[in-house]
Amino acid sequence: MDTNPCNIPTTPIAKAGKLVARLSADHQSVVNVNGAKIGEKSIAVIAGPCAVESKEQLLATADFVEKYGGCILRGGAYKPRTSPYSFQGLEEEGLQLLALARMKTNLPVVTEVMDTRQVELVSQYADMLQVGSRNMSNFSLLTEVGRSKKPVLLKRGMSASIEEFLMAAEYILKEGNDQVILCERGIRTFETAYRNTLDLNAVVMLKRLTHLPVIVDPSHGTGIRWMVPVMAKAAIVAGADGLIIEVHNDPSKALCDGEQSLSSKEFRLLMEELQIIAPVIGRSMETRVAISNIY
Amino acid sequence: MDTNPCNIPTTPIAKAGKLVARLSADHQSVVNVNGAKIGEKSIAVIAGPCAVESKEQLLATADFVEKYGGCILRGGAYKPRTSPYSFQGLEEEGLQLLALARMKTNLPVVTEVMDTRQVELVSQYADMLQVGSRNMSNFSLLTEVGRSKKPVLLKRGMSASIEEFLMAAEYILKEGNDQVILCERGIRTFETAYRNTLDLNAVVMLKRLTHLPVIVDPSHGTGIRWMVPVMAKAAIVAGADGLIIEVHNDPSKALCDGEQSLSSKEFRLLMEELQIIAPVIGRSMETRVAISNIY
Amino acid sequence: MDTNPCNIPTTPIAKAGKLVARLSADHQSVVNVNGAKIGEKSIAVIAGPCAVESKEQLLATADFVEKYGGCILRGGAYKPRTSPYSFQGLEEEGLQLLALARMKTNLPVVTEVMDTRQVELVSQYADMLQVGSRNMSNFSLLTEVGRSKKPVLLKRGMSASIEEFLMAAEYILKEGNDQVILCERGIRTFETAYRNTLDLNAVVMLKRLTHLPVIVDPSHGTGIRWMVPVMAKAAIVAGADGLIIEVHNDPSKALCDGEQSLSSKEFRLLMEELQIIAPVIGRSMETRVAISNIY
């Protein structure tokens, strides 16, 4: 037996940059998205369609997001698609529809920005700017959203390490914008049974390392509708401050990501379950509809 | 816009072999490990040291495992170590100590078997045989434990797909042994912030595809002590039928895996938290000590 | 024995978009970078420092790149760095130095563009625009370089599949720019013994699927200086149309990537070895200095 019988490497804790680093157990930022707060005791649920497709689709979807307790509406106007021949989004028309949906529902909206030149325009319509996983290391874009006054939802790159993810957020804070929410959305592994491998370990590690709020996207994280609710609940127990969920008024007709979108009914059920789980781990869910009134 | 605007591949659901496949929503096997049942409504917690080190260590550890509600004692007598110069386990002496601990605590014991030639000997002492992740594709060993009469705890290989994992179990059932428990224990990814990446998606997918009980090992899955309890709770919410947890009466002196072992106090706290969470998702925890009596 | 005894999946050949797809064995594009041709029988070697650091550094390095047979000079003026606190490049001053080096050596220059807003400026100085691996799925940038008249060097994302890589190139061609070179630069795997895992399989597969030239970056692909020459030679035998190599007049003082940069002497030796290997596989090396004169 050798003198060091246990050949385990010293725990390789990732390091956080000085601006994003958590300094103490109760050092926790709250991001205020036009009234919706993320990072507090209350669990925040962002929901909406993958892509804004039409006025009817967006309003119908926004309606039930609001009704069942979502606090922010999501919807893509500019879509990063693997193929240039796929639907690329409604662009500014999509932004206008999001603004319309906000007016109808009072929900703040978040939408993706893919280009430094879009930041100004998107900021005119959106309450929060999303930087997608494909752009997590687009440092020009990180710098530009860092210079804006809008909250930023930063998604983890598909193969970004915890340390790289935190450094991407550091780029934004360095420009003076500390309203940043981190989002775990599934990593790329060898496994092909799910679209991505949602990594809840990341939630636990990120909450330890940074004061920024951390949310989870089980829709992209799994890519499979029936996996979404259970992974959403597990994410909350793992410590996530919120969720971002793809929902659609008619998932079978979605132009994008229909396979992973929840229907109105499925979303309502998930929200109800979250209301039951949240208090058990010391969190809460602010909802506009009492559970007893849902049915 | 092309006619198929949404370039998502059809969900690649893994397939299960005919013996392990779940045939209906309520098709669920229960594995009986000398009285401890896994796969029922009640959550089963297996706990114990990574390696059996000495009589004192094992009995002290077994004592609090039993006291706080563990239903099976784990402990390695034959240890698969990356280096041939690392501690390889106490071998038969370790098996004898496990039998002694069972006598003292009435807990059934599970221990790893690494060699087809060990199956008979280990079966004389253990109530369940563990096939470790490094041996998940050791088909001779799978066949041999399939021929034994003992329940088998089969751990997922570090880079085994869901389909390969299920096929490994099929090898055991094909020999006539249907007392098999599957265990997710972390996969190998690019991330180095944790020892492995515990994959809770696997739990959700496995529960859908097979009637075999599924448990989770957050100790190896993360490799970091403070991550274990939170991932354990998330695993239960993801649908796991139980947990296997490394605990030690003095983790700082453990010959193996001390960095990921819970102390007596940490284990008690986890068990208490699980008792609160289990009912929320329709499960239960049978414990020998009431929560109010713990403190 | 079952009727399909060999459970191998049907070979999952990636698909190429219609513009990048190779239609026949001799369907091969040649990209002309201000006189330097890539995709012909002759092997093209691009070389230069990771970052443009100073006039002295760049001219000294460019001098030996030209002297030993490099056909294009590389050098970063805008640097994508994980940390916002790392050296970010000399920006426009770096572009000016590249133009100066071109004047002194007659070598065309390639440099990275990270932002759609930089494309016009960088195009004024560079002969080829590089899209780095972090921006391979920055579809706005792909579209913008597709609209420019400059050849584009597109690097594979760290975890991009072959199909995604080809679709990224399709974005550029769709805008009317068919002067695209693909570059394999190492993928992200579990292995930590090298910085990345250079994937020569990708070269073989890409050459089969697309008519675009394919080159290899063994410097980023391995991250280790002494691995560069041997992997460079293996890449040529695997079918690469060229190489991009990090070299520096004084690697020990490099501000960036010194660990993987070749010295003048190491570069000369590699070029000499390539001249010997190229003819064996039916390729050639155009060099300005005869082997016999080198020593």
Added chain:
Amino acid sequence: MDTNPCNIPTTPIAKAGKLVARLSADHQSVVNVNGAKIGEKSIAVIAGPCAVESKEQLLATADFVEKYGGCILRGGAYKPRTSPYSFQGLEEEGLQLLALARMKTNLPVVTEVMDTRQVELVSQYADMLQVGSRNMSNFSLLTEVGRSKKPVLLKRGMSASIEEFLMAAEYILKEGNDQVILCERGIRTFETAYRNTLDLNAVVMLKRLTHLPVIVDPSHGTGIRWMVPVMAKAAIVAGADGLIIEVHNDPSKALCDGEQSLSSKEFRLLMEELQIIAPVIGRSMETRVAISNIY
């Protein structure tokens, strides 16, 4: 700019155990497999079918392996298959056929051993024992082949790090058997365009770290027939001491791995090409047939 502008981690060189570690540039072991030497200047080519299927198949295949310059015959008698319902090999009958083929061709034979209990029997027939990638961390088996007097061909596990691979070899040498050959055979990554990702970086790193001979299996490494020859050539240039190639007298009818097996004609062509490449990098190929006589 920070004081350490270049945030590259120190090169993480894997470490080798004391018995396998290379101590100097010319410290190179030669493994003698019943007359066939691996680790010398001469490139060694092992070839044969995935599985021994019948007398006719094996002898026809062995015949052209010998004719075109293979130095050792491979063939599986015990097959590790993902599914228990797949063809599992002819077992001892397969071993007898291998012995017959050796008698007919004078080629030494290598075959896989999957179980500690098989080592004695397989050793009676085979000239070299193969430990497959699924058993690379089967430490009981490593110990047992270490106690045998036979050379061992050890394949890298699908997700084994360089360090783990070397430690597996250390297990064998520790038992007194230093006749070990390492084989890179493709790792598991996110890429699905090929069956595995053949990792030639591993060859370069292993040759630096250990004195043991290193060979490459491009058949399993790619899983695609037309990729095999080009990756075989690249492997030799990367420094491999030899190759192991799957060949079959009628690949379309193979019971196993037909998609990656070369025909007689394809094997001949590869051997011819290797004869041309080997001298260029200072190696040689001993062949029984002159190139000019092949056609």
